[in-house]
Amino acid sequence: MKHSISIFWRLKDNHYKIYVTKCRDCGKAAAFKRLRCPHCGSQNVEHLESRGLGELINYTVSYYRTEGSEQYLPRVVGLVRLDEGPVIVGEITDVDPNELSASTRVEAVLRKYSSDDPNGLIYYGLKFIPIIKR
Amino acid sequence: MRTYVVGSGVTKVDRHYERNYLSLINEAVNKALADSGLDISDIEYLVVSSAFTDSILNQVDPSTYIAQNLGFRKTRALTVSSGEVSGAVALDYAHALIRSGKARKVLVVGFEKMSEYPSWIINRVYSKILEHEIEGIKNVSPPEYAAMIMQEYVRRYGVSREDIVKWSIKMHENAVKNPYAQLQFNISLDLLNRALRISEPITMLDSHPIGDGAAALLVTDESITKKMNGALIEVVDIESSVNLPIYLRDDITYFSSTAAAYKKISSKNEIRLDKTVAVNVYDTYDIYGLLIIEALEICGRGEALKCLDEMPYLNIGGGLKARGHPVGATPLYQVHELRELMSGSSWVKYDGEISLAHSMSGPDNNAWLILLRRWV
Numbered sequence: 001m002k003h004s005i006s007i008f009w010r011l012k013d014n015h016y017k018i019y020v021t022k023c024r025d026c027g028k029a030a031a032f033k034r035l036r037c038p039h040c041g042s043q044n045v046e047h048l049e050s051r052g053l054g055e056l057i058n059y060t061v062s063y064y065r066t067e068g069s070e071q072y073l074p075r076v077v078g079l080v081r082l083d084e085g086p087v088i089v090g091e092i093t094d095v096d097p098n099e100l101s102a103s104t105r106v107e108a109v110l111r112k113y114s115s116d117d118p119n120g121l122i123y124y125g126l127k128f129i130p131i132i133k134r
Numbered sequence: 135m136r137t138y139v140v141g142s143g144v145t146k147v148d149r150h151y152e153r154n155y156l157s158l159i160n161e162a163v164n165k166a167l168a169d170s171g172l173d174i175s176d177i178e179y180l181v182v183s184s185a186f187t188d189s190i191l192n193q194v195d196p197s198t199y200i201a202q203n204l205g206f207r208k209t210r211a212l213t214v215s216s217g218e219v220s221g222a223v224a225l226d227y228a229h230a231l232i233r234s235g236k237a238r239k240v241l242v243v244g245f246e247k248m249s250e251y252p253s254w255i256i257n258r259v260y261s262k263i264l265e266h267e268i269e270g271i272k273n274v275s276p277p278e279y280a281a282m283i284m285q286e287y288v289r290r291y292g293v294s295r296e297d298i299v300k301w302s303i304k305m306h307e308n309a310v311k312n313p314y315a316q317l318q319f320n321i322s323l324d325l326l327n328r329a330l331r332i333s334e335p336i337t338m339l340d341s342h343p344i345g346d347g348a349a350a351l352l353v354t355d356e357s358i359t360k361k362m363n364g365a366l367i368e369v370v371d372i373e374s375s376v377n378l379p380i381y382l383r384d385d386i387t388y389f390s391s392t393a394a395a396y397k398k399i400s401s402k403n404e405i406r407l408d409k410t411v412a413v414n415v416y417d418t419y420d421i422y423g424l425l426i427i428e429a430l431e432i433c434g435r436g437e438a439l440k441c442l443d444e445m446p447y448l449n450i451g452g453g454l455k456a457r458g459h460p461v462g463a464t465p466l467y468q469v470h471e472l473r474e475l476m477s478g479s480s481w482v483k484y485d486g487e488i489s490l491a492h493s494m495s496g497p498d499n500n501a502w503l504i505l506l507r508r509w510v
Contacts, residue, residue, distance in 0.1 A: 030382050060281035062333040066258040069273050077278040089381040
């Protein structure tokens with residue numbers, strides 16, 4: 001997959017940070033910065049930055065090989081309920097799948113998503129790891 | 135104006151390494167024309183559906199090149215691309231042309247060449263059905279959602295993961311009787327532990343195969359069907375609805391866009407599905423088949439597995455699981471199979487007046503329904 005600098009630069013708020021779109025009309029929230037509320041269509045929304053903490057609510061250990069993913073397999077993909085409420089999809093990394101469970105507390109960390117060839121552009125973005133107790 | 139399917143033809147779904155897309159389409163078109171008694175020069179519109187030709191074949195707007203290569207000299211030609219529901223959208227376009235009186239004879243052609251590259255490249259292409267800027271860029275793939283949905287279904291309804299394979303076993307039983315199905319063999323539960331893992335707990339036994347195929351439907355208004363004998367198959371209505379992405383849904387085991395589309399089409403046309411009505415649904419993964427027949431209100435929530443043995447006309451062609459899934463063509467394969475069933479040329483006899491084809495892109499992201507009726 002060829003990588004685009006401009007596409008990824010525009011997406012930096014959704015992949016270097018986590019934002020929640022909160023609707024001032026219907027009161028619902030959704031992960032990612034959005035122009036309108038996906039639930040009611042209102043443009044009366046505000047964007048709040050998430051702390052990047054949440055709870056794993058579902059996950060799978062994936063062996064599905066796609067171009068560029070070979071070195072990351074098997075990988076864990078899951079649904080995380082952010083402490084701010086909405087659910088976000090993402091990869092759970094740096095973890096033994098046998099030690100995971102739905103309800104594991106997780107935090108967002110910056111990791112490599114992919115590169116377009118061994119010497120090409122690299123996309124970095126947020127994945128999740130089990131919370132490190134400090 | 136009413137819309138009728140007066141001819142249809144398909145190729146075997148397979149890895150057709152030796153044939154290009156034009157060859158597959160030519161076979162399907164020839165069958166549909168022979169079936170209808172019409173000639174290629176009669177066709178007013180050529181509506182082509184394909185999901186991935188730009189990515190796989192490096193070809194945009196294949197309709198132009200199909201028309202140029204296959205002798206459509208005076209035909210209007212266009213391409214419809216709408217992910218996994220491309221074929222249903224193409225038929226809807228043809229339906230609108232007929233209903234509005236803008237055309238009387240429209241050829242709808244769907245195709246996909248999925249076997250041109252190794253599976254890991256095709257898997258990347260197929261994953262484009264999800265939202266690139268959010269899911270694709272993170273390498274989230276369709277079977278990973280299917281896996282999480284299956285786990286939630288098992289947890290919520292207390293069914294066993296092994297029970298869900300009953301769907302796939304039934305699909306393979308049907309595909310054995312379908313000469314153009316890709317996987318014409320039976321499977322059994324004892325294969326589950328040895329099946330290739332895709333995304334836990336989804337295995338090859340739960341998933342559609344990768345394959346090529348082409349399908350053609352010739353649709354006309356009643357001015358053409360007046361001269362025809364035998365049962366007529368009408369496209370009564372086509373409806374659809376869009377869902378939220380999986381991670382924004384309150385309940386990932388409920389396909390609410392399928393349910394919403396069904397509510398629209400059933401109330402408008404005063405029909406109700408039950409276990410004896412022929413339905414052809416998008417079992418991209420076996421768990422999706424279960425969720426669809428629940429969303430179509432054929433079975434209660436969490437009860438689909440109990441219904442399977444009572445549904446003799448469920449995916450009679452073997453479904454996506456075993457007939458295969460040449461993406462841009464799949465909804466047209468579904469309609470072809472239902473037309474054969476309703477006109478008495480299928481392997482099973484069906485007396486019902488209506489049938490329904492269901493397709494969707496991704497896990498119910500965009501669901502489409504095609505309602506057919508038989509007129510004798």
